[in-house]
Amino acid sequence: MGIGEIILISLVKILLIISLLFLTVSYLTYFERKISAWVQNRIGPNRVGWKGLLQPFADVFKLMLKEDIVPEKADRIIHLLAPMIALFVAFSTFAVIPFGPEVHLFGYDIPLVVADVNMGVLFVLALTSLSVYGLTLAGWSSGSKYSLLGGIRSSAQMISYEISMGFSIGGVLLLSESLRPIAIVESQSGWMWNAIVQPIGFITFLVSAFAETNRLPFDLPEAEPELVGGFHTEYSSMKFAAFFLSEYANMIIASGLIVTLYLGGWQIPYIDLLGLPSGLVALLQVGAFIFKLVAILFFFLWVRWSLPRFRYDQLMNLGWKVMFPLSLINIIWVALLIMIFGL
Amino acid sequence: MPKFLIDEKEIEFQTGQTIIEAARDHGIDIPHFCWHPKLSVSGNCRICLVEVEKMPKLMIACSTIASEGMVVHTQSEKTLEARNAVMEFILINHPLDCPICDEAGECKLQDYAYSHGEGESRFTEEKNQKEKHVQFGPQVMFDGERCISCSRCIRFCDEIAKDPELTFVQRGDSVTITTFPGEELDNPYSMNVIDICPVGALTSIDFRFKARVWDMSATKSICTGCSRGCNIDIWVRNNEILRLTPRHNEEVNSYWMCDYGRLNTFKNVNAETRVDCPQLRREGKLVKVGWDEIYAETASRIKSFAKDEVAFLGSAHATCEDNYLLVKFARTVIGSGILDFMNHIDPEFGDDLLKQNDVAPNSMGAKLAGISPLKSGLNFEGIIKAIREGKIKALYILEDDVVSANPHLENIFAKLDLLIVHSSNYNNTTALADIIFPAAAIAEKNGTLINFEGVIQRIKPAVVTIDTDRALDGMEMSRLDKFGTNFDRWATGVKRDARASWKILTGLAGALGHKMKFNMAEEVFSEMSNQIEAFKGLDYDDIGETGVKLNVKFLEQKVNA
Amino acid sequence: MEQKSVKRRKKDLSFLERIYIPEILKGLSLTFKNMIRPKFTIEYPEERFIPSAAYRGRPVLIEENNGDERCVACGLCSRVCPALAIEVQAAETEREQERYPEKFEINMLRCIFCGFCEEVCPEEAIVMSKDYDLTFSNREEAIYGKDKLLVPVNQLQDRIDFLRKYK
Structure with a gap:
């Protein structure tokens, strides 16, 4: 395989992923509204298109037609930069998430991941740390007290939960002995899903993922009743849309990570025993990945419309006094498992 | 005792x-x-x-x-x-038709049914059927079913109006009231039977179904039909006078008032003929102008005449305050002593009960406020004569339709170079005027009137002009007035652009360079009580709702002199 | 020695409650149950809500079968109206009732649909209809005159029956 072909294949994959991501994000907003409606015994958007399916596009058009307002006291460059950072970080994280096994297509072996980086997990952690800049800078550059409070909250929250997140991943890495996402997925063959092997780590990671994506019950950076709109109070039009997109993209990535790290990635347990043709298996596995992803996404939305927002001190207590020790306990637990069972 | x-x-x-x-x-x-x-x-x-x-x-x-x-x-x-x-x-046998009945709300039977009644009826039989909708006279409608046979109306006609016209007929539960054969209830006081009827058996044809009692405001004021000055309530809804009713004042009118005063003294206020903004005659045509413009124009025109070319006519139809300020304006601002007013005497009008031959409400007041020629000055006839001879070239008339009362004046007034008229309505005098000031009608302003016996009484505004405000000026307010907004049709009745004559004179004096500091009629009166002996020591509170009788001896001297 | 008594307050959580997870699951199951329950929403312009006779929609005047209004313009509705929405001007008529409303206007911007007018009406002439979707684009349009208020009596029969039964 020449360098040219590798670039071509990567470009195709990138385009595919990005367009899929955009589509998913738009429909995520649609389902967010639908699920909120269902939870509240309503019908939800049903005016634009059949069953309201064109609603996301209507929203995008509306946002595009809106006036872009920049506050007088804002730092104009950073104000412009912040949503870009947020969006860029969110999208690039997806590069290392594998959504299927290697497939043979047109005579090539193509791994179904944009970049098969051997320290992919580290890459993810690095980029998520970066994403805090988007929010913090947005809050700081707006020149509004609400935005600033939102920005500060988001940085404190993200940094706090990154720690337990990192330690939770520690347990996964101990078992997989690799930072490569594909290797991590493969290490969970059969029912050896990390969610089953190390449930504490799964829970801490899940909770941290909620916090990292600023989803309810941890959406303090944008807590509407207190902060108007939080860090994006002063944003309108497409810049606002960029934050919106990045938030939902982050959700997809978090779900992707959860699936990859804890739910066996694209794997369907014991599918190789059925003796199906490899093409079909690969297809089923991609399907399995998407199914798991959607299930986690549904969980994200479901939780949002069920749980109330945490208070800020509760959030910090939970992060530092509960999640952090629990993730440490998880590492010990995994270490014990390795010591006793020699996994 | x-x-x-x-x-x-x-x-x-x-x-x-x-x-x-x-x-x-x-x-x-x-x-x-x-x-x-x-x-x-x-x-x-x-x-x-x-x-x-x-x-x-x-x-x-x-x-x-x-x-x-x-x-x-x-x-x-x-x-x-x-x-x-x-x-x-x-x-x-009293029908349950309060929803239809005009008396509802001021009905004695209704009140007593609330306070003394059982609250429900044990009577299951058919109620008596009697004649409804009987016209007793030109002004009174009778409903036999509502009548409780109290005989107040019969006794009123016999004893007060001294003109027996009504009587009971039939007996028992079919008793009813009717007019004597060939008679109708048409004595000059016939409408008082409507007021004294404790139920809605007798209703006013003029007011019938016009408004419910509780929707109107009642302003205590004075009738301007003649120099008796009967105390009245002015009933107003949506800035429109709907009826007048007599108010008890033992000194003046007891409980009564005449039909003429009740029906004819308020309709000009609502009429189409109201002068609704200042007007100037330019090249033979009346042109509507603003207040500032008319003050300036009047001032410049009036200045072009010599002092003794300008005559002033006060008015027995205007308040004491208006007349007093005219005197002040004539003497101090213009410097003219040619000042009088016209008496309106109708020898046919008076009677023994209330009505007086002097059909203007304030002749005494005009006199006392100082409307009388100085020794050298001319009286009313003298003024007319001087106009005919061309000696007087400008005439200033305060709220009086002089021409209608003396039709021959039309030709004489044509000789005037300048005729200024204060008037609330268009009439034969305004038709000749060069300058018309829209004057507030009696029902639109504060002031005092003095009746033929020398009782000084307050009039109060019941109708709002552009110049006044019902709430801010402390006028009587109905429920509708209190809660109405500019968007409610029932609260946006016509407001005319008229001002009280004393206010117009104050403005005009200002345009002529003489500042008069009067903001309220009460201030004019307080100056009068300082300046004029007849009013010494009086103020509006002393006059109150029923008036004060001035020193009659002193008045007679003054009038004779 | 005094015994330290620890009072359990309502807001103190038990251990199970403190670890959140069971409580969270409880909440999630509740919302999930609601997700699959039938919806209450009526898709309004296509699907219309037909209220029961007890519903207080816009007040209307009853028009008798011969085309006359039943109202005698007594003004009680206007008097009782807490929002001063009703204006009535009476006039004389040759009909037996003597009096009829020459003008009857309800300002629907003022009306609060309290039904007092209906309750006070001695003639059963004003009743609350089932109309609830009133639209107007200016204040003048919001003042409903007799042309809009008069509704034939047979269209309002169920409300009249309801009133006779419960009023």
Whole structure:
């Protein structure tokens, strides 16, 4: 395989992923509204298109037609930069998430991941740390007290939960002995899903993922009743849309990570025993990945419309006094498992 | 003075007084339908039954003469029972048509049904059918079913109007009231029977169904029909006068007023003929202008005449305040002493009861406010003569339709170079005027009028102009006035662009460089009471609602002089 | 020695409650149950809500079968109206009732649909209809005159029956 072909294949994959991501994000907003409606015994958007399916596009058009307002006291460059950072970080994280096994297509072996980086997990952690800049800078550059409070909250929250997140991943890495996402997925063959092997780590990671994506019950950076709109109070039009997109993209990535790290990635347990043709298996596995992803996404939305927002001190207590020790306990637990069972 | 006990309270009475009169003097109200303080006692309604100790039966308070040591109970169980029974009897044949009836809201029967009635009827039979919708006279409509046969209207015609026109016919439950054959209820005071009727049997044809009582505001004011100055209430809804009713003032009109005053003194306020903004004659045509413009223009025109070329006519139709300021304006601003007013005498109009031959409400007031020629000056006839001779070239008329009263003046006034008129309505005088100031009508301003006996009485504004505000100026407000907004059709009645004459004169004096600092009619009056002996020491509070009689001797001297 | 008594307050959580997870699951199951329950929403312009006779929609005047209004313009509705929405001007008529409303206007911007007018009406002439979707684009349009208020009596029969039964 020449360098040219590798670039071509990567470009195709990138385009595919990005367009899929955009589509998913738009429909995520649609389902967010639908699920909120269902939870509240309503019908939800049903005016634009059949069953309201064109609603996301209507929203995008509306946002595009809106006036872009920049506050007088804002730092104009950073104000412009912040949503870009947020969006860029969110999208690039997806590069290392594998959504299927290697497939043979047109005579090539193509791994179904944009970049098969051997320290992919580290890459993810690095980029998520970066994403805090988007929010913090947005809050700081707006020149509004609400935005600033939102920005500060988001940085404190993200940094706090990154720690337990990192330690939770520690347990996964101990078992997989690799930072490569594909290797991590493969290490969970059969029912050896990390969610089953190390449930504490799964829970801490899940909770941290909620916090990292600023989803309810941890959406303090944008807590509407207190902060108007939080860090994006002063944003309108497409810049606002960029934050919106990045938030939902982050959700997809978090779900992707959860699936990859804890739910066996694209794997369907014991599918190789059925003796199906490899093409079909690969297809089923991609399907399995998407199914798991959607299930986690549904969980994200479901939780949002069920749980109330945490208070800020509760959030910090939970992060530092509960999640952090629990993730440490998880590492010990995994270490014990390795010591006793020699996994 | 002899005393007796009523409801365990000892009250004094004059010998010969009935229980109801004595109780009334001491603020104890005994229910009554047929009794009226100014009518003879009839004693047929029986609602005023009271318990008198040592008397075998309940007594009617209206015809039982009070005597020393009597013990009367108006709230005892027996009394209340009797009252309930009487109410029940009266209500047996009284139709339940309050929704249709104009009296609703000011109906004695309705009030007593609330306070003394059982609240429900045990009577299941058909009610009596009687004649409804009978026109008794030009102004009064009769509904036989509503009548409770109290005979107040009959007694009024016999005793007060001295013109027996009504009588009972039939007997028992078919008793009803009718006019004598060939007669109709058309005496000059006929509409008072509507006021004294305790139910809605007699209603005013003029006011019929126009408004509900509770939607109107009632402003205590004075009738301007003649120099009697009957006390009245002006009933206004949506800034429109709908009716006048007499107000009790024993010194002036007792409980009554004449039909002429009741019907003819308010319609000009609502009329289409109102002058609704200042007007100037330019090249033979009347042009509507603003207030600032008309003040400036009038000032410049009036300045072009010599002092003795300008004459002023005050008015017996204007208030004392207006006349006083005209005097002040003429003497100090213009420097002219040619000042008089026209008397409006109609020898046909007066009678023995209320009506006076002087059909202007304030002749006495105009005189006392100083509308009289100086020694060298000319009186009304003199002024006319001088105009004919061309000596007087400008005439200033205050709120008086001089031309209609003296049609021959039309040709004479044509000789004037300048005719300035204050008027609330277009009339024959304004037709000749060069400058017309829209004057507030009597019902639109504060002021005082003095009647032929020298009783000075307050008029109060009942109708709002652009210049006044119902709430801010402390005018009477109905429920609708209180809560209406600019977006409610029922609260946006026409407001005219008119001002009280004293205010116009103040403005005009200002345009001529003489500052007069009057913001309220009361301030004009307080200056009058300092300057003019007849008003010494008086203010609006002293005059109050029923007026003050001025020193008659002093007045006679003044008038004769 | 005094015994330290620890009072359990309502807001103190038990251990199970403190670890959140069971409580969270409880909440999630509740919302999930609601997700699959039938919806209450009526898809309004296509699907219309037909209220029961007890519903207080816009007040209307009853028009008798011969085309006359039943109202005698007594003004009680206007008097009782807490929002002063009703204006009535009476006039004389040759009909037996003597009096009829020459003008009857309800300002629907003022009306609060309290039903007092209906309750006070001695003639059963004003009743609350089932109309609830009133639209107007200016204040003038919001003032409903007799043309809009008069509704034939047979269209309002169920409300009249309801009133006779419960009023």
